[in-house]
Amino acid sequence: MTGREFIKAIFFVEILKGLALTLKSMFTPAVTRRYPKVKRPVKPGFRGLHALAKDEDGRMKCVGCGLCGAYCPSKCIYIYTSDGEDHTKVVDRYEIDVLRCIYCGFCVEACPFGAITLSEHYEYSDYSREPFYMTKEKLLSNWDKYFAGEKGENYFKKFWRPLSEDFRTPEGQAMFKGIKNEK
Amino acid sequence: MSGTFEVITATDALNLLMRIGIILLKIAVVLGITLLHVAYATYWERKVIGHMQVRLGPIEVGWHGFLQPIADGVKLFFKEDIIPANADKPLFYLAPVIFMVSALTSLSVLPFFDGFVIADINIGLLFLFAMSSLGAYGIILSGWASNSKYSFLGGLRSASQVISYEIAMGLSLVGVMMMAGSLNLSDIVRAQHQYPAGMFAIPQFLGFFVFIVAAFAETNRLPFDLPEAESELVAGYFTEYSGFRFALFFLGEYTAMLIMSSIAALCFLGGWTIPKFITDAMPLLLNVPGIVWFLIKVYAFMFFYYWVRATLPRYRYDQLMAIGWKILIPLALFNIALTGLIKIWV
Numbered sequence: 001m002t003g004r005e006f007i008k009a010i011f012f013v014e015i016l017k018g019l020a021l022t023l024k025s026m027f028t029p030a031v032t033r034r035y036p037k038v039k040r041p042v043k044p045g046f047r048g049l050h051a052l053a054k055d056e057d058g059r060m061k062c063v064g065c066g067l068c069g070a071y072c073p074s075k076c077i078y079i080y081t082s083d084g085e086d087h088t089k090v091v092d093r094y095e096i097d098v099l100r101c102i103y104c105g106f107c108v109e110a111c112p113f114g115a116i117t118l119s120e121h122y123e124y125s126d127y128s129r130e131p132f133y134m135t136k137e138k139l140l141s142n143w144d145k146y147f148a149g150e151k152g153e154n155y156f157k158k159f160w161r162p163l164s165e166d167f168r169t170p171e172g173q174a175m176f177k178g179i180k181n182e183k
Numbered sequence: 184m185s186g187t188f189e190v191i192t193a194t195d196a197l198n199l200l201m202r203i204g205i206i207l208l209k210i211a212v213v214l215g216i217t218l219l220h221v222a223y224a225t226y227w228e229r230k231v232i233g234h235m236q237v238r239l240g241p242i243e244v245g246w247h248g249f250l251q252p253i254a255d256g257v258k259l260f261f262k263e264d265i266i267p268a269n270a271d272k273p274l275f276y277l278a279p280v281i282f283m284v285s286a287l288t289s290l291s292v293l294p295f296f297d298g299f300v301i302a303d304i305n306i307g308l309l310f311l312f313a314m315s316s317l318g319a320y321g322i323i324l325s326g327w328a329s330n331s332k333y334s335f336l337g338g339l340r341s342a343s344q345v346i347s348y349e350i351a352m353g354l355s356l357v358g359v360m361m362m363a364g365s366l367n368l369s370d371i372v373r374a375q376h377q378y379p380a381g382m383f384a385i386p387q388f389l390g391f392f393v394f395i396v397a398a399f400a401e402t403n404r405l406p407f408d409l410p411e412a413e414s415e416l417v418a419g420y421f422t423e424y425s426g427f428r429f430a431l432f433f434l435g436e437y438t439a440m441l442i443m444s445s446i447a448a449l450c451f452l453g454g455w456t457i458p459k460f461i462t463d464a465m466p467l468l469l470n471v472p473g474i475v476w477f478l479i480k481v482y483a484f485m486f487f488y489y490w491v492r493a494t495l496p497r498y499r500y501d502q503l504m505a506i507g508w509k510i511l512i513p514l515a516l517f518n519i520a521l522t523g524l525i526k527i528w529v
Contacts, residue, residue: 018494022235032239 051142061115064091068107076100119146222252235493274328279431282321286438296473329423337419341410352397354515372454381458448480
């Protein structure tokens with residue numbers, strides 16, 4: 001032990017440094033966000049509660065192709081269709097078991113019509129399981145609730161770039177553009 | 184003849200009743216104020232540690248969380264009282280009471296300001312040691328009676344820790360006793376006032392250091408909170424306690440902290456007095472009541488408790504024992520020898 005180390009040990013230099021640090025941090029403003037009162041702004045592309053999109057006339061965009069359900073990794077989307085008048089496909093039931101959903105967003109990417117969406121809404125805790133079983137009606141009303149107006153529309157189009165609206169490859173994505181220095 | 188005799192006994196009885204009444208009143212005042220202090224010590228601790236960790240601490244209940252201790256008290260009072268099936272019931276009931284009583288009894292010999300002390304006994308300091316050792320019975324009995332491995336380990340750890348550090352603490356205060364020439368706490372404070380430096384912390388800096396470390400260990404506070412090490416023992420000796428019995432342990436612990444802070448203030452920092460050279464420089468300060476100085480010192484020491492808790496991690500058990508036996512006790516003995524030699528020669 002050198003003299004310097006000895007003096008450090010006797011006078012608790014390290015402990016005093018630690019005490020100074022804690023005292024200093026006592027006078028720095030707290031970083032706490034008081035959640036129910038102060039909400040954290042949702043980042044773009046947040047994957048929250050599901051909603052079924054409506055078109056301009058207020059009809060459901062979903063045609064019942066079942067791609068979302070096929071892609072869904074947790075298999076929590078249930079679609080039941082039937083033959084309607086003049087052989088059009090009618091979506092009888094479109095149900096999502098939200099408690100099984102993992103919010104991967106594959107359903108949104110799979111949908112060729114931009115019909116299923118994930119909203120920015122995330123505060124839907126409840127006391128029983130029933131409210132988490134989303135029926136078609138509930139999903140459609142979610143659209144009215146969370147995508148009404150410009151904000152919801154923008155959010156959906158800008159972040160999710162639904163295939164029904166935009167078929168281009170996103171910029172910056174690696175893609176095959178032919179062999180370099182091709183003769 | 185008989186008439187005057189009766190009159191005399193009547194006034195005597197009246198005097199006795201008066202004195203008992205005054206003592207009871209004093210006890211009520213001290214107890215009430217202490218328990219209020221203890222309740223708000225928890226609030227203050229959470230607030231201080233919260234801000235040291237860049238959090239807010241309690242803030243929702245009342246203005247800046249000011250009603251939080253009351254909410255906690257109400258909650259603890261109405262909580263379900265769970266007793267383990269295989270617990271030793273009489274001891275299980277008795278242990279928190281012993282712990283709490285030994286902590287509260289220590290209050291009786293503390294002079295809060297000049298002349299205000301419930302029992303002005305001449306062995307005040309020894310009485311405090313006795314009571315703080317008695318608290319270890321509550322801890323070890325609770326560890327035994329709970330019939331749980333965590334409680335038992337916590338109780339054992341606490342017993343050995345308290346016993347080891349009791350020695351160091353007692354020896355650290357011997358220097359103070361030698362300088363004051365008395366065990367009465369009021370006399371110790373008066374002796375400090377006569378002393379040029381105004382407080383014994385300056386000549387007895389070694390003793391003061393040993394006392395601080397031993398006081399942390401004695402009250403089972405971080406960095407020596409091994410009896411209740413959360414990561415190892417759940418909650419240590421009071422793991423199996425719930426509801427109001429848990430509250431008794433909690434209150435006892437904070438009362439013990441308050442008493443340790445008071446001993447530090449009385450024996451080393453000059454109690455209710457401030458050094459003479461300060462009052463000579465600023466005579467206006469003489470008008471400030473003594474209790475204010477006493478409380479400022481106690482609060483400063485309490486704040487130090489919280490500050491250290493927010494800074495230091497927990498020691499390993501063998502390190503704790505090594506500090507107690509290999510450093511603090513030799514240091515305290517050296518301090519006694521030094522004080523004695525200086526007293527002989529100077």
